[in-house]
Amino acid sequence: MTELAPGIHSLGHAKGGHVHAFLIDDGGELTLVDTLFEGDGRLVLEAIRGLGRSVTDLKRIAITHGHRSHLGGLAALKRASGAKVFAHEWEADIVGGDRRAQPVTLVPKQSLRLFPFQVGLWLGRPKHDPCPVDETLAEGDAVGPLQVLHAPGHSPGHLGFYWPERQFLIAGDAVATWPELCAGWHAFNLNRKQHTETLRRLASLDARIVGVGHGDPITHAAADRVRSLVT
Numbered sequence: 001m002t003e004l005a006p007g008i009h010s011l012g013h014a015k016g017g018h019v020h021a022f023l024i025d026d027g028g029e030l031t032l033v034d035t036l037f038e039g040d041g042r043l044v045l046e047a048i049r050g051l052g053r054s055v056t057d058l059k060r061i062a063i064t065h066g067h068r069s070h071l072g073g074l075a076a077l078k079r080a081s082g083a084k085v086f087a088h089e090w091e092a093d094i095v096g097g098d099r100r101a102q103p104v105t106l107v108p109k110q111s112l113r114l115f116p117f118q119v120g121l122w123l124g125r126p127k128h129d130p131c132p133v134d135e136t137l138a139e140g141d142a143v144g145p146l147q148v149l150h151a152p153g154h155s156p157g158h159l160g161f162y163w164p165e166r167q168f169l170i171a172g173d174a175v176a177t178w179p180e181l182c183a184g185w186h187a188f189n190l191n192r193k194q195h196t197e198t199l200r201r202l203a204s205l206d207a208r209i210v211g212v213g214h215g216d217p218i219t220h221a222a223a224d225r226v227r228s229l230v231t
Contacts, residue, residue, distance in 0.1 A: 001047040002217075004209050005166050007145075010217050011036060011047050016069030017117055017185075017214045018178040022170055023047055024144055024163070029059040031144035032077070033161055033170050034070040034213065039129055041073030045080060055081045062143045063087040064172030064213060065158040066094030066101050067121065067188075068128050075129035086143055088150065089136040090157030097130025102155070102190060109187040111179045118187050146170070151202065153195025154184050160198075162205060169207035174198050175226060177215030183229040185214070196231060203227040 002010045007027065012020040016037030021044065024031040030053060036043055048055055058081040064070055066087070074095070078085055085095070093099040103122040108115050120126065137143065137159060139150040149160035154173045161170040173184050174195065189195045202210075203226045210218040210226060218225050 001050060004211070004217055004219060005168060008163070008166060008168055008209070009047065009051070010211060011043055012216070013037070013043060016072065017114070018216075019069040019214055020211060020217070021070075022211050024146065025051065025053075026145040029144065030057045031060040031062065031146065032058060032083070033062045033146070034064055034172075035061065035073035035077055037069050037072040039072050039076060041076035041080065044073055044077055058083045060143050061085050062137065062146070062159070062161065063091065063095055063133075064160070064170070065155045066091040067155070067173070068101075068126060070213060071095060071128040071131075075131040078131050084134045085131060086135050086137050087133045088138070088157030088159050091155065092133040092136055095130070096132045097128075100124045104188050104190070107187070110182070110185060113179050114185055114187065117185070121188070149201070151198040153191050153193075153198045154189050156190070158198075160202060162207070167206070167208035168211070169202060169205055169209070169222075170211045171202055171213070171226070173213040174202060175210065175212045175218075175229065177212050177218060181225060181229070183231075199226070199230045203230050
């Protein structure tokens, strides 16, 4: 766990494509965005305890989109904390286990290190432990201190989150820093036009810190680096 700024903690590990999640503490309740790859939620639970907090302080879990890397610990964390689960309406039935995420092309479009993830999504493997969504989110909603941004392109219901007072953006899979800085994993972006529009919008926020779904957060010249991805 790394503290990026007061109240903003980045959690990550190598599995799931160096996937990351974000634990937000606004001075009261805790909000989690995404849940890492592991199915037991252990890393998140350890992080909460490391802050001297109780797991029941986790009140909200928001999901950027319905891909396995981001859903791994969701069901376990829901059981442990009783937190309310949020996602976009288009992703809700994927999160709940009623529909598979849309497959992606098997044609390598970037680093060959990403090819196993393409195959996994194409096959729908590994599966996540389904967890019903308690409440759907849309543009303009709020989750704790975070503003909700509908950021489609990677998937139709992909969400970003922004904390204006901290100039902190969670870009989800619209941006990645592993295996390189890029406009998300190219083969996984289902709608290129929407994705480009999303990147322009995220760049316009001039965020000071940008958390991404795969790879380390961007903490230096973050706004310029996101703008460099807009084509």
